[in-house]
Amino acid sequence: MTTPTLSWYNEAVIYGIDVEKFADGNGDGIGDFIGLAEKLPYLADLGITCIWLLPFYRSPDRDNGYDVSDFYSINPDVGTFDDFLNFLHSAGEHGIRVIMDLVANHTSNEHPWFQAARRDNHCRYRDYYVWSPDPPPVAAGAKSIFPGEVDSLWTYDEVARAYYFHNFYDFQPELNFANPEVRQEILRIVDYWLAFGISGFRLDAAPLIIADKGLEHANPRDPHGILMELASYLRARRPTGVLIGEVNMPPEETGRYFGEGDQLHLLFNFMLACYIFAGLAKEDAGPINHAISLLPEPPAGCGWANFLRNLDELDFSRVPPELKEAVFNAFAPDKEMQVFDRGVRRRLAPMLDGDQRRIELALSIIFSLRGPPLIVYGDEIGIGEDLNQPGRTAVRIPMQWSARRNAGFSNAPTGKLKVKPVDNGHFSYKKINVEEQQKDPQSLLNTVKRLIVLRRAQPLFVKGRPVRLGASNPALLVHGFEDAGNLLLIVHNLAGRVVEAEIHLGGMEAEAFTDLIDKSEYKASPRLRLKLKPYQYLWLSSERE
Structure with missing residues (x-):
């Protein structure tokens, strides 16, 4: 492992x-x-x-x-x-x-395995695919990956004189795992x-x-x-x-x-x-x-x-x-x-x-x-x-x-x-x-x-502890990562309008944040309040340089 x-x-x-x-x-x-x-x-x-x-x-x-x-x-x-x-x-x-x-x-129906399988039902390749002389009843709700284009999960092969199974197109016979x-x-x-x-x-x-x-x-x-x-x-x-x-x-x-x-x-x-x-x-x-x-x-x-x-x-x-x-x-x-x-x-x-x-x-x-x-x-x-x-x-x-x-x-x-x-x-x-x-x-x-x-420059994305955060306005998507007291706070305004909101930090403390994108400063004491333009996003770090 x-x-x-x-x-x-x-x-x-x-x-x-x-x-x-x-x-x-x-x-x-x-x-x-x-x-x-x-x-x-x-x-x-x-x-x-x-x-x-x-x-x-x-x-x-x-x-x-x-x-x-x-x-x-x-x-x-x-x-x-x-x-x-x-x-x-x-x-x-x-x-x-x-x-x-x-x-x-699956393979193509032109793959040599399938071509051999359809011509000889005793060859080793026959059981590489799923064949049936009579296709079994299809489970309720079962349908092709391409509904409307492919109507059946089983297709009859004239050479093999049997039906073969396929979830995709009929030219993609399923392998038998x-x-x-x-x-x-x-x-x-x-x-x-x-x-x-x-x-x-x-x-x-x-x-x-x-x-x-x-x-x-x-x-x-x-x-x-x-x-x-x-x-x-x-x-x-x-x-x-x-x-x-x-x-x-x-x-x-x-x-x-x-x-x-x-x-x-x-x-x-x-x-x-x-x-x-x-x-x-x-x-x-x-x-x-x-x-x-x-x-x-x-x-x-x-x-x-x-x-x-x-x-x-x-x-x-x-x-x-x-x-x-x-x-x-x-x-x-x-x-x-x-x-x-x-x-x-x-x-x-x-x-x-x-x-x-x-x-x-x-x-x-x-x-x-x-x-x-x-x-x-x-x-x-x-x-x-x-x-x-x-x-x-x-x-x-x-x-x-x-x-x-x-x-x-x-x-x-x-x-x-x-x-x-x-x-x-x-x-x-x-x-x-x-x-x-x-x-x-x-x-x-x-x-x-x-x-x-x-x-790629922020190890908190990979090594930090994900934290669930929130905001006073439902248009804001807020999440973050924390490690050793440093908080990386990500805020997205999903709305096409200006949104003002208080960010709930979930009990974590930070005096201020710096936006990693444009270096703007945001004070967080006693609470963090943000005003975001339509569709604006912020990547805020509490770590002091």
């Missing part, structure tokens, strides 16, 4: 990248590892310490690379193995670790990528990997033992390696995926992301404070990865209906902004109408919580979305580097681009891009950079 001293990832600032959409280095219209390597100085300057790579395995690419046909090779669209290794080694030289998606729940040989295959995949210097993995669809499949022979006997085996193997090979879990479950179930620190080391904080947007929509800190109170306490060395948006939809299926309604009304009022009747398929900046004050406020919240913050490429400059694209791909637009042709993403003819950048409206690359924001000290990009610098 790890110890907290080895948990570099709790101090990390994580940046998610879809390689195909980030930077095209060879001019073919598709982002690649050559382009990504060229942009490493930008990421290091931003303050990023860990890159999370979305799937780049060989794949038919019918589901953004989550339909893997070969776990041991790279999609040729994003480069060669040498390109990948050059990127990986260069990232290390810039002080940036790299983690990658481990898509272990009750089979020890499948688990060994996944460990071999982990071993392979660790050998090149990968620092860990984001485990895609973790709850589905260990879930019952409806058939006795395919239901894991010890579900959480599978995660323990995976974590144990990872730590044996790389003692500081990390497993990050995609676990979108109710809070009372989510905590089990940490185990005793011997299963998943970080969990994506899906619930909190939804409640943050609910707080922003209602201009009320209550939903955010409630969500924080529901979160299970992670074991030592484990934690929550806090984010606002990832590159899927913002999923409100496990949020009270009134909060979902508030968020949809405020941030996704049109049907084209919604997906699967549960989610918002929008980027952060357009959800907040491009208002830099609100975007900064939202980012400040995740940068000031316990647990590593995670942002996805482009949110640091406030890029938009393309709602003309289907489903989840609306948010996976090319990175906007400059106002030049193709947003500086690629020098290929525009007609060759696999996905075109946003070129009109408020979020056009001609208005929103890295090059212009680098010149402006008050730009969103430079503000995000300053917040990352402040977070």
